[in-house]
Amino acid sequence: MKKEDVLNIVEKCFHGDPPSCSHACPFHLDIRAFCEKANAGRWNTVYKYMRDSLIFPVIVQNICPMTCSSKCQRPLIGDESIDMTLLEDAVLRYAKNKTPIKFAIPPKAESVAVIGAGVAGLSVALNLSQKKYKVTVIDSNEKPLGSLLSHEKAVEFIEDINLQFSVVDCAFEYNRTIETLEQLSEYDAVFVASGASLNDTDFSREIDALLASFNVEYYSTSSKNVFLGGELCGYSKIQSIADSVKIANIIESYLMTGKPLKEKEEKFLPERLHMLPHDGEQSKNKELPANGEYYSEDEAKTEASRCFLCNCSACLDKCEMLASFNKKRPQKLAQEAFADTHVAPPFSSCTLTKQVFSCNECDYCKSVCPVDINLSELFQVGKVGRIEVKTEPKAYHEFWLRDFEFASKQANYIHFPNHLKESNANIEYLFFPGCKLGETNPDYVTKSYNALCQISDTGIALNCCGAPALWAGEKNIFDEHMETLSNIWEEANKPTIIMACTYCEKIFNKYLPDIQTQSLYSILADNPDLLLLKENSPFNSLSDTPAIFDPCASSENQASKAAVRALCKEAEIEYLELEDEGKCCGFGGHMRTANDELYDKITNTRISANDAPYIAYCANCITTFSDKGKECKHILDLILDIDDSHFTTNLEEKRENLITIKSSLTRLDGKGDFIMPINQWDSLSISLDDETQRYMNEKLILMSDIKETIFTAEQDGTIFNNSETGTSLAYFEKPFIVIWVEYIKTGEGEYKIINTYYHRMHPRRDTNGK
Amino acid sequence: MANNDYSSWKCATCNKALAPKKVVFEYMNRSFSHEVLCCPDCGKVFIPKELAEGRMAEVEKLLEEK
Numbered sequence: 001m002k003k004e005d006v007l008n009i010v011e012k013c014f015h016g017d018p019p020s021c022s023h024a025c026p027f028h029l030d031i032r033a034f035c036e037k038a039n040a041g042r043w044n045t046v047y048k049y050m051r052d053s054l055i056f057p058v059i060v061q062n063i064c065p066m067t068c069s070s071k072c073q074r075p076l077i078g079d080e081s082i083d084m085t086l087l088e089d090a091v092l093r094y095a096k097n098k099t100p101i102k103f104a105i106p107p108k109a110e111s112v113a114v115i116g117a118g119v120a121g122l123s124v125a126l127n128l129s130q131k132k133y134k135v136t137v138i139d140s141n142e143k144p145l146g147s148l149l150s151h152e153k154a155v156e157f158i159e160d161i162n163l164q165f166s167v168v169d170c171a172f173e174y175n176r177t178i179e180t181l182e183q184l185s186e187y188d189a190v191f192v193a194s195g196a197s198l199n200d201t202d203f204s205r206e207i208d209a210l211l212a213s214f215n216v217e218y219y220s221t222s223s224k225n226v227f228l229g230g231e232l233c234g235y236s237k238i239q240s241i242a243d244s245v246k247i248a249n250i251i252e253s254y255l256m257t258g259k260p261l262k263e264k265e266e267k268f269l270p271e272r273l274h275m276l277p278h279d280g281e282q283s284k285n286k287e288l289p290a291n292g293e294y295y296s297e298d299e300a301k302t303e304a305s306r307c308f309l310c311n312c313s314a315c316l317d318k319c320e321m322l323a324s325f326n327k328k329r330p331q332k333l334a335q336e337a338f339a340d341t342h343v344a345p346p347f348s349s350c351t352l353t354k355q356v357f358s359c360n361e362c363d364y365c366k367s368v369c370p371v372d373i374n375l376s377e378l379f380q381v382g383k384v385g386r387i388e389v390k391t392e393p394k395a396y397h398e399f400w401l402r403d404f405e406f407a408s409k410q411a412n413y414i415h416f417p418n419h420l421k422e423s424n425a426n427i428e429y430l431f432f433p434g435c436k437l438g439e440t441n442p443d444y445v446t447k448s449y450n451a452l453c454q455i456s457d458t459g460i461a462l463n464c465c466g467a468p469a470l471w472a473g474e475k476n477i478f479d480e481h482m483e484t485l486s487n488i489w490e491e492a493n494k495p496t497i498i499m500a501c502t503y504c505e506k507i508f509n510k511y512l513p514d515i516q517t518q519s520l521y522s523i524l525a526d527n528p529d530l531l532l533l534k535e536n537s538p539f540n541s542l543s544d545t546p547a548i549f550d551p552c553a554s555s556e557n558q559a560s561k562a563a564v565r566a567l568c569k570e571a572e573i574e575y576l577e578l579e580d581e582g583k584c585c586g587f588g589g590h591m592r593t594a595n596d597e598l599y600d601k602i603t604n605t606r607i608s609a610n611d612a613p614y615i616a617y618c619a620n621c622i623t624t625f626s627d628k629g630k631e632c633k634h635i636l637d638l639i640l641d642i643d644d645s646h647f648t649t650n651l652e653e654k655r656e657n658l659i660t661i662k663s664s665l666t667r668l669d670g671k672g673d674f675i676m677p678i679n680q681w682d683s684l685s686i687s688l689d690d691e692t693q694r695y696m697n698e699k700l701i702l703m704s705d706i707k708e709t710i711f712t713a714e715q716d717g718t719i720f721n722n723s724e725t726g727t728s729l730a731y732f733e734k735p736f737i738v739i740w741v742e743y744i745k746t747g748e749g750e751y752k753i754i755n756t757y758y759h760r761m762h763p764r765r766d767t768n769g770k
Numbered sequence: 771m772a773n774n775d776y777s778s779w780k781c782a783t784c785n786k787a788l789a790p791k792k793v794v795f796e797y798m799n800r801s802f803s804h805e806v807l808c809c810p811d812c813g814k815v816f817i818p819k820e821l822a823e824g825r826m827a828e829v830e831k832l833l834e835e836k
Contacts, residue, residue, distance in 0.1 A: 349836040393798060393834040594834075719782035720816055728782065731817070740817065759822040760830045761797035763815045 006338040006381050010330040012371040014274055019310035021082075023273045024071035026242035027060070029053040031068060031084070035307030038087060041297060047095035050088060051164075055123045055241055058160035061088040062153055064238055073310050077278055080286040082307050090300035102167040107132045110255045113187040114138065115178055118146025119237050120193035120230025122161060123244030124251070129168035131252060136187070137170060140177040146195050148237065178203045181226065189251050193230030193240065207232070218260040219247050227251055227260075274370055276310055315365040315375060320602050321591075322365070322375070325355045330375060337378045341385025350391065356382035357396050358595040360588035360602070361471055362552035367582055383473020394736040395760045396594045397472035399700040404468040407435035408481065410676065411658035414488060415665040416459040426493040429458040431520070432508075434465055434501035436619040438661045439654035440634075441647045444619070445661050447640040448500060448520055451530045455523065459495065461488055462662055465504035466511075471589050482511050489515050498523060501618060502553035502560050503588075509556075521563035521617060521635065528570045532641035541638070543631060547576040547610045551618035555582035564617050564635050571639050576612055585621040593700070603628050623649050627697075650693065652703040679704070681711035687746075688753035701739065701756060708732060709739045710751055727754055738762060779816060781809035788816050795826075798833040 021031045030049060037046045047057070054060040064085075072081030110133055114125040117139035129135045139146075144161055145154060180202045184190050198204050211233070213222035219229050229247055230240045246262065253261035287303035289295050295303065316327040328336075333352070340350040359379040366374040386392040416427055431449050438445040445460075452458040463485065469478035489497065489512070499505040500520040508517050524530065548568070554561050568575050586592070586603035603624055607614075613631035615638065616622050625632040627649055636642055648654060663674040684707045688696075696702070713719050713730030720729045731740045742754040780787055788807035793815055795802050804825070807816040817826070 353835045391799065395830075396834075717783040718814065720779045720788075720814070721782045722778050723780060724778035729779070729816075738817075740819070740822065742819075755819065757819045757822050759817065759826045761795040761802065761826060761833075764794040764796050764801065 001338070001341070001381055001385065003338050006378065007331075007334050009377045009381075010334045010373055010375075013312075013330040013369075013373055014272055014371070015312050015316070015329050016331070017272055017311075018267060020071040020073060020273050020275060021068040021310075023268050023270075025068045026064075026238055027053045028268055029068075031082075032307065032309050032311065035082065035087070035304040036309055038091065038304035039301050039307070041301055043091055043095040043297075044097045046091045047098060050091055051098070051100070055126065055244060056119065056157070056160050056164060057088070058092060058153075059119060059148070059157045060238065060241060061085065061092060062151070062157075063148075071273075073275055073278060073308055074306065076275060077281055077283055079283055079306070083286055083303055086289065086295050087300055087303055090295040090297070093294065094297055094300070098163065100164055100167045103130055103132070105132050108134070108255075110134065110188040111136070111186070112189045112191065112251065112255075113184045114191045114193070115184075116146060116193040116195055116230060116232075117141070117144035117172070117174070118193060118195055118230060118240075119148060120232075120235070120240035120244070121146075121191065123241045124191050124193070124229065124248050125170055126164055126168065127244055127248035128251065129165070129170040131248070132169075133252075133255070135170045136173060138173045138176050138178060140175065140199075142174050144172075144174075147231070177201065181206050181223070187225075188255055189225045189227065191227045191229065191247070191251060192232065193228070194232055196231040218250055218262065219243075220250070220254075220260050225254065227254075274312065276308075276312055276370070278308060281308065312370060314368045314370065315373070318368050319365050319375075320605065321355070321358050321360065321598060324598050324601070325358075328355070330373060330378075333375065333378055337382040337385075340382055341389065343386075343389070343391060350386070352382055353386075353393070354595060355379075356386075357393070358589070358591045358598055360552065360584035360586070360591060362582070362584035362588045363555070364552065364583050367555055380470075380473060384475045387473050387475070392473065393594070397468070397474075397590060398736045399593070400468040400590045401472055401474065401477070403435075404464050404466070404477075406655060407462075407464040407658060408466075408484070411435070411462060411655070411662050412464075413462045413662045413665055413674075414459065414492070415669060416492075417453065417457050418668070420457055420459075425457075427457050427459045427495050429456055429498055429518075430489070430492055430495040431458050431460040431498045432463070432465075432500070432504060433460070433520075434499070434504040434619075435463070435658065436623070437500050438462070439657050440619040440623060440649070441642060441644070442657045442660045442664075443640075443642045443646050444500075444634065444636050446664065447532070447642060448524075448636060451524065451527075451532075451640065452498060452520070454530055455527055458498065459492060460665065461492075461497075462658070462665070463488070465501070465507045467503060467507060468590065470507070486512055486515075502551050502557045503618065503620075505560075506553040506556060519557065519560040519563055521567060522559045524639065525563040525566040525570070531567070531570060531639045533571050533639060541644075542573075542613050542615075542633065544612055545574050545576060546615045546633070547578050547612040549578060549585070549606075549614040549616040549621055549625075549632070550581050551616065551621050552582060552584040552588055554617075560617065564615070567635055567639050568615070573615075573638060575615060576610065578609055580609065585616075585618075585624045587620040587624045649697065651697055651700065655702075679708065681707040683749060684711060685747075685750045686710075686753060687751070692753055692755055696756065699758065701758065705734075705739055706741055706753060706756060709741050710743065713741075733762065736760065776807055776816065776818060779807070781812060781814055783814075784809050784811040786811050797830060798836065800833055800836070802829055802833070 019032050022028050034046055034049050050057040066084050068084055069081040074081050112128050112133050112135050114121045114137045117137050125135050125137045192207055210221040214228055219227045250260045250262050284306050287299050316322050336352040340352050343350045356379045359376050361376045366372055431452055433445045449460050466478050466481040496516045496518055498518050498520050505517050508515055550561055585606055586599050592599040607625055607628055607630040615633055615635055617635045622632055622634050666674045709732035710730050712732050718731050727742050727744050729742045731738055737758045737760050739758045741756045743751045746752050786809055789810045790805050791808040792803055792805050
């Protein structure tokens with residue numbers, strides 16, 4: 001992917017962008033930074049912000065209409081907007097250091113005449129003087145300020161003007177009236193801001209004529225070195241001061257290139273103005289000055305503290321993963337995700353690895369983002385890109401890719417009702433339970449399938465939806481699998497696919513949009529007579545009123561959500577609603593291997609969201625929660641009279657369950673039992689304690705891995721013996737891990753496991769060999 | 771193996787006691803060397819659980835994040 005494509009994913013993100021008040025402010029003052037620093041009493045710093053943006057801070061503070069208030073977000077919760085007039089006044093009052101900055105740059109040769117010493121002319125003159133152009137301000141009056149001279153604070157305004165001009169060289173010619181433009185021919189450029197009133201001079205008439213050719217974009221005229229501005233052109237005083245930087249830049253570009261040029265406006269486009277929700281913010285009344293005139297320092301700090309400091313951080317606040325990585329902002333994540341795909345070890349390193357592989361791929365960030373950014377797209381880029389340059393940590397997804405192979409290439413099967421095969425008719429419905437439902441308890445699949453067959457002729461396809469490949473970033477494997485699934489669907493003559501897992505359904509809807517899908521739960525809810533409710537209320541199998549835990553993919557699946565609630569009602573089960581919906585249980589993305597600390601944090605947060613037992617409708621949620629000791633049931637447990645003695649979270653038993661289901665179907669099809677290909681080590685008899693079993697489950701070590709290790713080690717001699725304890729320690733190097741097993745041989749082909757462990761780094765092979 | 775005393779471990783094929791040796795490990799396109807016990811004859815590397823789940827796991831994590 002190109003860099004622009006990656007950055008485009010987060011293009012609309014406005015975290016760090018100027019807030020709505022800055023948009024409305026003619027000067028685009030950084031009001032957020034202003035209030036943040038004012039709240040801390042940093043008056044000198046805030047004065048600098050004011051002076052740098054407002055140019056003549058005293059003048060602007062007094063005459064600005066405070067358009068910012070119209071876009072202050074405080075009123076969204078019913079409060080008054082922040083009082084910037086009083087706050088700016090406080091800054092002017094309490095800042096001690098107001099010395100303007102002197103720029104040490106070499107003087108320029110070009111000269112500019114500014115006609116009119118009102119605020120419009122003066123602000124442009126100041127800017128060009130700071131850039132070291134030879135500026136002369138000419139005014140027919142004896143003092144500056146033009147029409148502002150009548151203001152009650154005119155004296156303070158002139159002081160402000162003098163202060164700002166005190167560090168630049170700018171010539172002032174008062175009491176001089178320009179008769180004609182010809183008189184200004186010695187200047188390289190002329191800026192006329194002579195005000196709204198007209199004089200009866202040739203100059204006035206010349207300017208009037210030039211006004212007809214006034215170019216609003218460039219403030220230019222048909223006379224190429226004459227620029228106009230201020231009230232002469234109908235701009236307000238405030239707008240004139242605000243535009244002075246832009247005008248000065250245009251004049252400078254003319255002096256440098258002979259053509260007026262201006263920069264493209266990027267930051268303050270209307271589509272980048274966003275209001276935020278401000279949920280949970282407390283109402284606070286506007287601070288009023290005790291003396292009725294101006295704020296004390298404390299009052300000013302209090303009023304500044306009322307500022308929300310508007311800055312969208314919805315995803316960073318809500319996603320545990322983003323928070324655990326210091327809330328790195330989306331724009332930075334995009335840059336780093338791209339950079340990581342171009343890393344060349346050992347010369348350079350990735351910066352975003354752990355974060356990329358810690359994503360639950362639940363799309364929760366998108367659901368809370370005001371502009372619908374899906375950060376998992378960035379992490380996908382990271383994963384896919386790294387696989388392309390072979391820098392991905394294989395150990396992170398190795399087990400799950402094996403698991404996917406098992407479900408899609410060994411335990412896969414498709415079965416059609418027998419009577420249909422005879423009549424060669426098509427099926428309308430194909431049940432796709434997904435791989436994990438049957439692994440957890442074969443009853444979930446077989447009883448659901450039986451129920452579906454009673455409504456209509458339904459086939460069943462045992463397979464995986466491809467999520468493990470997607471989560472591993474294995475794009476080629478995933479794309480190939482989508483083709484496989486599409487072929488299965490086409491060969492079955494395009495039936496509607498009934499899904500038991502909302503994540504499977506999400507993948508189908510996104511990557512195989514032609515396939516029509518329906519939720520198993522909707523169908524069961526619509527056919528309540530098919531439910532097998534236990535004689536004593538299914539509620540009795542729960543210790544308390546349960547809460548419904550919606551899986552992450554359910555946020556796009558309102559049908560399933562509603563159906564599960566309807567099923568509870570049908571089974572007369574009262575239920576609670578959880579507050580934070582749509583977050584992953586922790587299983588998503590298979591991120592546990594990459595980040596087990598975060599996994600534990602997320603799962604613990606989920607199960608403690610409510611003390612009530614959970615009803616879930618995703619096998620992964622059930623497994624994850626059960627492993628953490630949380631009481632939970634699948635909705636199917638409560639409505640299809642499931643025998644929960646078949647429930648397991650054990651890795652080996654899960655695979656056996658898939659074979660059990662496949663076998664029941666192969667028998668139906670007259671092919672007898674399905675027998676897995678036998679490995680030489682299958683016949684080994686292994687005993688181990690619960691602790692070891694738990695460890696194996698957590699670390700994704702299968703019993704067959706243990707058997708293979710012992711068997712191969714005994715053949716190859718990769719064993720150590722302990723003369724004291726009588727135990728043996730065998731190891732076996734698999735492609736991405738090395739498995740170690742300590743055991744005691746209790747008989748021929750019989751082993752008792754003491755413990756097992758593994759590591760990922762391989763000893764380099766010596767030429768002496770091992 | 772709890773006592774970190776591995777003197778009772780011997781290579782099963784050579785029946786020799788183990789001796790410390792510097793071994794280079796490779797992972798994630800980088801290498802890392804560490805002194806571990808090996809069979810002096812055949813060179814088989816002995817990695818106890820404490821090492822695998824301790825220092826090695828630490829280094830693996832670091833290298834994975836690069």
